[in-house]
Every structure is written in structure tokens, then in C-alpha cells.
Amino acid sequence: MTAGEGGNAGGRGDEGRRVRRCPWAGSDPLYLDYHDRQWGVPVHDDRELFEMLLLEGAQAGLSWLTILRRREEYRRVFAGFDPHLLARWGERQIAKALADPGIVRNRLKVAAAVRNARAFVALAEERGSFDRYLWELAGGAPRQNRRRQLADLPAETAESRALSRDLRARGFTFVGPTICYAFMQAVGVVNDHLVSCFRYKEVAALKASSN
Numbered sequence: 622m623t624a625g626e627g628g629n630a631g632g633r634g635d636e637g638r639r640v641r642r643c644p645w646a647g648s649d650p651l652y653l654d655y656h657d658r659q660w661g662v663p664v665h666d667d668r669e670l671f672e673m674l675l676l677e678g679a680q681a682g683l684s685w686l687t688i689l690r691r692r693e694e695y696r697r698v699f700a701g702f703d704p705h706l707l708a709r710w711g712e713r714q715i716a717k718a719l720a721d722p723g724i725v726r727n728r729l730k731v732a733a734a735v736r737n738a739r740a741f742v743a744l745a746e747e748r749g750s751f752d753r754y755l756w757e758l759a760g761g762a763p764r765q766n767r768r769r770q771l772a773d774l775p776a777e778t779a780e781s782r783a784l785s786r787d788l789r790a791r792g793f794t795f796v797g798p799t800i801c802y803a804f805m806q807a808v809g810v811v812n813d814h815l816v817s818c819f820r821y822k823e824v825a826a827l828k829a830s831s832n
Contacts (some may be wrong), residue, residue, distance in 0.1 A: 675734050715732060777799050
């Protein structure tokens with residue numbers, strides 16, 4: 622998620638009560654569900670972490686809602702986001718993916734997904750898991766920020782720049798500091814829900830211990 626898409630700050634909860642959300646959630650049901658159930662929740666499953674890293678890279682130059690609407694298609698095309706399967710792809714599989722209208726057909730991004738799968742598998746084997754690698758860099762627990770308005774959300778941070786540098790050194794692509802920070806927000810390395818959002822305290826209360 623990037624904070625460029627505005628919308629209504631309020632909404633209706635499941636019980637019909639008025640709730641306050643981060644304004645970027647807008648009013649699209651898919652976006653609301655992503656905001657309310659996924660964004661900022663600490664993730665420790667390697668497949669889920671790979672999925673979010675791949676999707677954040679796919680978003681580059683596009684809106685996050687564009688990618689969300691194609692998420693199931695990406696799952697279908699990219700082997701269920703299994704990095705071990707994707708790492709074995711060759712030119713034939715890449716060409717088949719590029720012919721599929723279900724995803725954003727950008728050769729650089731599709732090739733990057735395969736390259737990143739190989740780098741992801743190598744890193745997970747080296748460190749025991751990508752989960753362990755990521756959360757050790759994060760200090761073992763989510764950073765609880767206290768953002769009060771969208772303008773307070775940075776595009777990148779010192780931590781995302783450090784993550785970007787290390788991933789690039791390991792062979793990853795489409796992992797610039799902005800993409801890395803969006804990834805960190807999405808998988809709960811940082812809690813960037815606005816303090817006025819009903820999810821801020823809920824996400825802050827979640828346990829972050831890895832498997």
C-alpha cells in the first residue's frame with residue numbers, strides 16, 4: 622500500500638457501528654477488507670511473506686487496488702506464490718505468464734518474480750527462514766508508530782533503505798526503499814495505521830513472535 626489513494630475516513634463496521642479508518646482505505650469493499658483484516662498484521666509464514674514481496678513489486682507504478690483486484694489471478698499464474706516452484710521457472714513458463722491477461726504483463730516484473738523466488742529460497746535456506754531474517758532485522762517486534770494523518774506516512778525510512786540494500790545485494794530486484802517500506806507496512810513490521818483508526822490498537826495488541 623502507498624498512501625496516495627484517498628477516500629472516506631469513516632465506514633460501517635460489521636455491526637453497523639460507525640468506525641474510523643485510515644483514509645486510504647476509501648470505500649471499495651476489497652480495499653476495506655484488506656485494510657480491516659490484513660494490512661499491518663504481523664506475518665510469519667514464508668509463503669505469505671513472499672506473496673506480499675512479489676505483489677508489492679508488481680505494484681510499482683500502479684495503484685495497490687489494481688493489484689488487489691488481480692490477486693487471485695496472480696496466485697493462479699504464479700504457482701500459488703510458492704517460491705520453490707517459481708524458482709524453477711524457465712523461459713517457457715515466463716512466456717506463458719506474459720500471455721495471461723489475468724496479471725500485469727510486464728516482462729521485467731515477471732522475470733523479477735522468478736529471480737526473486739530464487740533469491741528468496743537461497744536466503745531462507747541460509748537463515749533458516751525468510752521470517753527469521755526479516756524479523757531479526759526488525760528487532761523482533763513491530764514498530765508501533767503514532768501517525769496522526771496521511772501526510773505523516775513516509776515513503777521510505779532508514780530501515781527500509783537498509784532492507785532494500787541487503788536484498789539487492791542478495792540478488793533481489795524491484796525491492797527499492799519505497800517498495801520495501803510498503804512491504805514492511807503490509808506484513809506488520811511497522812504499525813502505520815493512523816492513531817484515529819479503529820485498527821491501530823487492535824494491530825498493536827497482536828503478538829509478533831515468529832514460528
